[in-house]
Amino acid sequence: MEYKKIQGQDEEVYEALIGEERREREGLELIPSENYVSLAVREALGSVFTNKYSEGYPGKRYYGGQDYTDVVEQLAIDRACKLFNCKYANVQPLSGAPANVATYFALLEPGDTVLGMDLSHGGHLTHGHPVTEITKVFNFVRYKMKDVETGEIDYDEMLEVAKREKPKLILAGFSAYSRELDYEKFVAIGREVGALVMADIAHIAGLIAGGAAKNPFDAGFDLMTTTTHKTLRGPRGGMILVRESEEIIAKINKAIFPGLQGGPHMNNIAAKAVAFGEALTPSYRKYAGQILKNAKAMEEVFKREGVRMIGGGTSNHLILADVFGSLGVGGAEAEKVLDEVGITVNKNVIADDPRKPMDPSGIRFGAPAITTRRFEKEDAARVAELMIETMRNKDDAKKKEEIREEITTLALEKPVPEVFG
Ligand code: DSN
Numbered sequence: 001m002e003y004k005k006i007q008g009q010d011e012e013v014y015e016a017l018i019g020e021e022r023r024e025r026e027g028l029e030l031i032p033s034e035n036y037v038s039l040a041v042r043e044a045l046g047s048v049f050t051n052k053y054s055e056g057y058p059g060k061r062y063y064g065g066q067d068y069t070d071v072v073e074q075l076a077i078d079r080a081c082k083l084f085n086c087k088y089a090n091v092q093p094l095s096g097a098p099a100n101v102a103t104y105f106a107l108l109e110p111g112d113t114v115l116g117m118d119l120s121h122g123g124h125l126t127h128g129h130p131v132t133e134i135t136k137v138f139n140f141v142r143y144k145m146k147d148v149e150t151g152e153i154d155y156d157e158m159l160e161v162a163k164r165e166k167p168k169l170i171l172a173g174f175s176a177y178s179r180e181l182d183y184e185k186f187v188a189i190g191r192e193v194g195a196l197v198m199a200d201i202a203h204i205a206g207l208i209a210g211g212a213a214k215n216p217f218d219a220g221f222d223l224m225t226t227t228t229h230k231t232l233r234g235p236r237g238g239m240i241l242v243r244e245s246e247e248i249i250a251k252i253n254k255a256i257f258p259g260l261q262g263g264p265h266m267n268n269i270a271a272k273a274v275a276f277g278e279a280l281t282p283s284y285r286k287y288a289g290q291i292l293k294n295a296k297a298m299e300e301v302f303k304r305e306g307v308r309m310i311g312g313g314t315s316n317h318l319i320l321a322d323v324f325g326s327l328g329v330g331g332a333e334a335e336k337v338l339d340e341v342g343i344t345v346n347k348n349v350i351a352d353d354p355r356k357p358m359d360p361s362g363i364r365f366g367a368p369a370i371t372t373r374r375f376e377k378e379d380a381a382r383v384a385e386l387m388i389e390t391m392r393n394k395d396d397a398k399k400k401e402e403i404r405e406e407i408t409t410l411a412l413e414k415p416v417p418e419v420f421g
Helices: 004-009 011-026 039-045 067-084 096-107 155-165 183-193 205-209 246-260 266-279 282-304 323-327 331-340 368-372 377-392 397-413
Strands: 088-090 113-117 139-143 145-147 169-173 196-200 223-227 238-242 318-322 346-348 362-366
Touching (some): 004 011, 039 266, 067 088, 067 266, 088 246, 096 246, 113 155, 145 155, 169 183, 205 282, 282 318, 318 323, 323 362, 323 377, 331 346, 368 377, 377 397
Parallel strands (some): 113 139
Antiparallel strands (some): 223 238, 346 362
């Protein structure tokens, strides 16, 4: 994109935009929650829909002039329901965290208990980390992995905790967990203790939509929340999906508006509709499958080089590697040296990490964004080799310069396609 109008009007913002364009073009994005959207999605984001207030829902708004907002919101809802095989969707949440918070307020009373995955074992802040405001209102209890080396969840412990704590909601979902969950077990435990069962599929939404991961709705989950900008490759935003209960969607809709949000961001909803349209195409299914192949190719290199991975490897799009334990490089330093060669990852705590969150033992990385750039297994494996080489030679400036050159060449050879498909 050229940003001609901004260039003429605001040099400072223009410079930052151009810098980010260059960074994304010349480097490799491996943060597993990031991706590149199509130009069509960016057109919708920058469209006239940003001008419009439309509190309410299609056909029931509080302001006039809704002929076209109703069209795009309904398209987004219908396409979301088709993608995830469910009856209802609310596409207004501004992102994943507000979607989760709205769900708690919609379905729980203050003081009610939620059972979710421990943050240090892969869960998310909004699943009840003590630093979040929601813990002042709701009570969060935890389940963990039984075996950190295989990633197996301790379902016996989950049942025990569920029987003891009597949660109203059981939450399956994660932001740093690399294996598939046993959704049938979650549903069985939920039914046994009378809890609703919810999946936060933010990280794997695109894999589910593209048929490369199981859909929790097939196991009987009641509802799911997600972001739309990770593997799903849409604009930054959130969404709540309900399998079949009219009562649940009515409560969710009320919690989003007027409960917690005002006017929906209609430019964003238009962009969600465009992205969901892309995700319904056969080429998107191919993309989702390729993410898994590329992540597996990276896993093989890490295994071969003796770098420990939490869960022993990956069954999805992401890898959590214990770089401190295996290479003697802390997560913060690994993030920094990889940045120096043009590879972006994030430092991440590993299960029961003895180190601090700002300098943990691990890094988290994955394949969604490089797969959008049409990287194949061999390319992904080479990137993994270069990552390990960089960390092993973290103090060798010449070596890092050579690696940076190879990364830049790889990146320039595979630009983000203008049109997906
Ligand atoms: N920040 C997101 C991630 O990187 O996984 C989750 O909120």
